[in-house]
Amino acid sequence: MRKHRSTEKIDIPADDVLVCRALTKSYFQGxxxxxxxxxxxxxxxxxxFAAIIGESGSGKSTLLHMLAGLDEPSSGKVYLAGKDLFDMPDRELSDFRSQKIGFIFQSFHLLPVLTAKENILLAQKIAGASHYPRYLDELAKMLKIDDRLHHLPSEMSGGQQQRVAVARALINRPAILFADEPTGNLDEESSEELIRLLLETRAELSQTLVMVTHDKRIAERADRIFTMKNGVLREM
Ligand SMILES: Nc1ncnc2c1ncn2[C@@H]1O[C@H](COP(=O)(O)OP(=O)(O)OP(=O)(O)O)[C@@H](O)[C@H]1O
Ligand SMILES: [Mg+2]
Structure with a gap:
């Protein structure tokens, strides 16, 4: 059972796909x-396309996880596509997440006992029936992992694992994609190819993209740039 249920209702304009208010996460260490x-x-x-930049430890991943409904805030609200994420029953939240949200984790989070292909298709299975049977092949080709689909994560380089994690995040064609340093393990050329793919996918699906990046040149291509410093978010 969640802690922050409230009956407060606010009107979110239909166009405001992601809204957070007074969002706070506290940790106690001793x-x-x-x-x-x-x-x-x-x-x-x-x-x-919103980019979030900021020093290591400034709170970017923590923020992104809460915005995507993956981590519960200490206080505050997140509304995604008009839904109050932390006011939904757990089951409804996980269904909503798997259907609407794609998430590329900073540390990939691939299941070690599954091959690349199985990791990608698991996301599709969780979200329900496969609506886009050929999309896996397309994505694998575009991400240059088509010859790695039957490998386990331990048999792939960091950059290859990262691209499998990207395919997994895109396979359900999510309305909103969160990406936490998606180019962190890629060389300059692969990084540019990935950004191009993400921006093309975004245009094709009218997708909203929220990306944490250390790369100022990537951030400059965003519509909006936010900076995070000691947990405080500001728009540039
Ligand atoms: N589970 C946790 N328990 C305690 N402290 C945590 C936990 N997760 C994160 N923190 C702390 O919260 C702060 C923000 O961490 P976060 O991972 O969000 O930073 P970040 O901006 O993503 O950094 P990086 O650029 O290195 O990925 C750090 O001080 C971190 O030590
Ligand atoms: Mg981080």
């Missing part, structure tokens, strides 16, 4: 109290 994310407000419109 005597110290860290506000990894401190009172963040954010509104992203449908189809926008």
């Amino acid at each position: 005597e110290t109290h860290i506000k990894a994310v401190n009172d963040c407000y954010l509104t992203v419109k449908k189809g926008e």
Whole structure:
């Protein structure tokens, strides 16, 4: 059971696909109290590309996980496609997530006992029937992992695992894609190819993209740039 149920209802314009208000995440480590994310407000419109930059440890991943409904805030609200994420029953939230949201994790989170192909198709299975049977082949080709589909994660390089994680995040053609340093393990050329693919997919699906990146040149291609410092989010 979630802690933050409230009956407060607010009107979110249909175009504001992602809204967070007063979002905070605190951690206690012994005597110290860290506000990894401190009172963040954010509104992203449908189809926008928002980039989040900031130093290591500033709270970017923590924020992204909460925005995607993967981690519960200490306080505050997240509305995705008009739904109050942390006011939904767990089951409804996980269905909503698997159908609407794609997430590329900073550390891939591939299941070690499954091959690349099985990892990608698992996401599709969880979301229900396969609507796009050929999309896996297309994605694998575009991401240059078509010759790696039957390998286990331990048999792939970091960059290859990252591209499998990208395919897994895109396989359900999500309305909103969160990407946490998706180019962190790629060389310059592969990184450029991946960004191009993400931007093409975004245009094709009218997808909203929220990306954490260390790369200023990637951030400059976003519609909006946010910086995170000591848990505090500001728009540039
Ligand atoms: N589970 C946890 N328990 C305690 N502290 C945590 C936990 N997760 C994150 N933190 C702390 O919260 C702060 C923000 O971490 P976060 O991973 O969000 O940073 P980040 O901006 O993504 O950093 P990086 O660029 O290195 O990925 C850090 O001080 C981190 O140590
Ligand atoms: Mg991080």
